[in-house]
Amino acid sequence: MSDASPPIVVVNPNSDEAVTQAMSAALEGFRLGGGPAIECVTFDDGPIGIMTELHVQEAALRFGQYAQTRPDAGALISACYSQPGVDLARSLTRVPVIGIQDAGVLSALARADLFGVIAVAPGSIPRHLRHLRRLGADRRLAGEVALSEPVSVAESGRGERSFGLLMEAGSRLAAMGAGAVVLGCAGMSGHRARLEAELGIVVIDPTQAAVALALAAILPGQA
Structure with a gap:
């Protein structure tokens, strides 16, 4: 395998560096010896969380513009569950572009007959459902449930309160x-393993799923 494997670039489109650090920690097991580097990037000019349709559209433009600056990447990942800018970026670069909702849902379909999604807030659910209909995966959706109390994106993956929710x-x-x-939020990654153990069913971190797809795209082509 070449020592110059192009990096997998995982983009957090919000400005919360704590979320980026949590994602990076969740991806540590994917940093393979001799494999591609996994870079986690924060959009410092983004909102603290991608919560509204306006946030999504603004982040889409940032992500598309950023994709044009990274022709060196082996893959680019839009690491927000609303996956802003995936279609735009694909029109602007030849680098593989992966959204974490696509990756998470496809992983769930491969593991179970029916799947569910945990959203960080009720307002996100209509946006997620639109994309599931586009994927044609809505027929296998058992349901999508939002956390019953408000939490920040960063808080959603740490602490006993968010784990209970x-x-x-x-x-x-x-x-x-x-x-x-x-x-249904990249910030929840810190609770994945414990949640799976307690629930007794498969729990998928969509950012991990996206990186797994990126590795599958990059590694077979390496000498």
């Missing part, structure tokens, strides 16, 4: 028939 949402989805649960 995730357990509540995950238990509801399991009762609805979900055999796999996708974390």
Whole structure:
């Protein structure tokens, strides 16, 4: 394998560096000896969280513009569950561009008949459902449940309060028939393993799923 494997660039389109650091920690096991570097990037001029349609559209432009500056990348990942800018970036670069909702949902479909999604806030759900219809995956959706109390994106993956809220949402989805649960926010990654152990069903971190797809795209082509 070449020592010059192009890096996988994982972009956090919000400005919360704590979220980027948590994503990077969750991806540590994907940093393979001799494999591509995994860079985690923060958009410092973004909002503290991608919560509204305006945030998504603004982030899409930033991500598309950033993609043009990274022809050196082996893959680019839009690491927000609303995956802003994926279509735009694909029109501007030949580098593979992956959105974490696509990756998380496809991983869930490969692991279970029905899947569920935990959203960080109710307002995100209509946006997520539109994309599921585009994927044609809505027929296998057991349901999408938002956390019952407000939490920040950064808080959603750490602390007992957020873990309890995730357990509540995950238990509801399991009762609805979900055999796999996708974390509907990149910030939730810190709770993935514990949540899976407690729920007893598959729990998917979509950023990890996206990096796995990126590795599959890059590694076979390396000498």
